[in-house]
Amino acid sequence: MKDEERKSRRTLKAIRKEKIQHIRKRIGAYSAKFEDGIIDIKISSGPIDRRKVLDAITRLESDTMYISSHQQLTIRVEFEDKLEDDNKISTLKESINSEIIKIIYHENQEIKRIKLISLILGIVGITSMSIAALLSNDKFITFAIQQLFVIISWVFIWETIDKMVFVRQQLVSKKLKLYQLYFADYESID
Numbered sequence: 178m179k180d181e182e183r184k185s186r187r188t189l190k191a192i193r194k195e196k197i198q199h200i201r202k203r204i205g206a207y208s209a210k211f212e213d214g215i216i217d218i219k220i221s222s223g224p225i226d227r228r229k230v231l232d233a234i235t236r237l238e239s240d241t242m243y244i245s246s247h248q249q250l251t252i253r254v255e256f257e258d259k260l261e262d263d264n265k266i267s268t269l270k271e272s273i274n275s276e277i278i279k280i281i282y283h284e285n286q287e288i289k290r291i292k293l294i295s296l297i298l299g300i301v302g303i304t305s306m307s308i309a310a311l312l313s314n315d316k317f318i319t320f321a322i323q324q325l326f327v328i329i330s331w332v333f334i335w336e337t338i339d340k341m342v343f344v345r346q347q348l349v350s351k352k353l354k355l356y357q358l359y360f361a362d363y364e365s366i367d
């Protein structure tokens with residue numbers, strides 16, 4: 178009985194070790210591609226339309242999430258219909274880049290909007306803080322109004338900081354990723 182349990186444990190250990198080795202091999206393969214900035218993408222058969230291009234951009238953004246936006250990318254394309262040629266790859270690249278330009282334009286518009294909103298929120302916050310500073314009286318109602326202005330000022334100032342530091346930074350990071358995809362090299366998977 179104990180002999181069977183030992184064999185069973187050894188078998189389980191051997192299976193675990195084999196699985197761990199398999200994972201290490203896959204991590205090594207991923208690491209090599211990651212360090213070289215290589216992304217593989219498969220394009221379904223048929224003509225290259227806007228839906229395919231937007232889907233490809235979404236997949237590329239997801240696949241490059243952990244790659245530094247300053248690293249040069251090589252996008253290796255595999256077409257399902259196996260009738261790829263340099264013309265189809267250049268058409269795909271041009272279609273992707275055209276959509277990226279549109280996305281970058283809208284990201285720039287959003288960044289401008291956030292700057293304007295942040296400026297307005299900051300002005301309202303500072304104005305509220307100034308009003309609160311001017312209100313100094315021992316009466317309860319004046320004190321309550323003063324505290325209300327203090328709270329309003331902190332809310333508006335925090336929203337300003339949130340938009341300028343956090344939201345804007347996310348948009349800038351996304352824009353850098355889009356630039357990275359725009360300047361990527363495309364090649365065919367043989």
